[in-house]
Amino acid sequence: MEKLTDLLNELHLENQLTPDDIPNIDLYMDQVIQLFEHTFNRSTRNEDEKVLTKTMINNYAKGKMLFPIKQKKYTKEHLLVISLIYQLKGTLSISDIKTTLDGINEKIDEIDIDSFYSQYLGIAADNVTHFKEDVTSRMTDIKADTKELEHVLLILSLVHMSNMYRKTAEKLVDQLTSK
Template sequence: MEKLTELLNKLHFENQLTPDDIPNIDLYMDQVIQLFEHTFNSSTRNEEEKVLTKTMINNYAKGKLLFPIKQKKYSKEHLLLISLIYQLKGTLSINDIKTTLNGINENINEIDIDSFYRQYLDIAQSNVAHFKEDVTSRLTEIKADTKELEQVLHILSLVHMSNMYRKTAEKLVDQLTTT
């Protein structure tokens, strides 16, 4: 169990870009990438994995996952949306992300995105605590003939839970298109 606790801590689930991390000036693409690398680099699976690239940002802009960028500079609102995209892309398709963020992008001037994003951060922090408790408690429930088989069962359990969460999220995205 101690190994699992160490593993969970090494995953840095708490890493988040906060509104306070973002300078009060618009940033160029290289500065955006640097900020995201600094914030999320310890959360990547290995050193080769990129948090964010110019191609990714350009694809988000072309795919209309972000409201239009002005003079090649990204505002605080753009950065908060890119952070949400970063969180969503691990589970949802680009089309589902576009659908999810469409209302925000269309109403960016009417939404207090800072407040909305802070609500997301509070939820994320609570999710991390619940997740760690849940994973740890499930470990005690799993018994097999060998440690390797126990680990395989644990992996299967985590993937199954992940699939259920993903499918539920996809159905909620589908509901956004029908409202």
């Protein structure tokens, strides 16, 4: 198996859109896409994978996962919510993402979205640190007859952990729905 530390570094898990990355002017859709591609392109599985497309953004807007866009321009607040959608879409359904972000979208003018998003970035950075430590520890603990079997066991372990986290997140979304 490829050296685990190298593999974890290739994932670019620390890549995040920060408030400082966003210009102080409203952006058109093509500029939004460029910004996201520039920020997250190294995090994709392969070169063909798109980070964000016009269709995705339009679907987010139509699905009410994003508060209304004015004059085809996206504010800093729009970009922060789109970034949250980008993070959530890898695990949650569109319906669950909408439920999760409904409160933010409904109260966007009342919420200090910069502060909220900065809190998220701090949590995400801690998560990356803990994740790398956890995966390294799991790999050290896994012993099998061959390297290939160890590799498969690590995959199974990671998928199992992922499923447990996803199921827990879904239950938390369900709690938002019941409120």
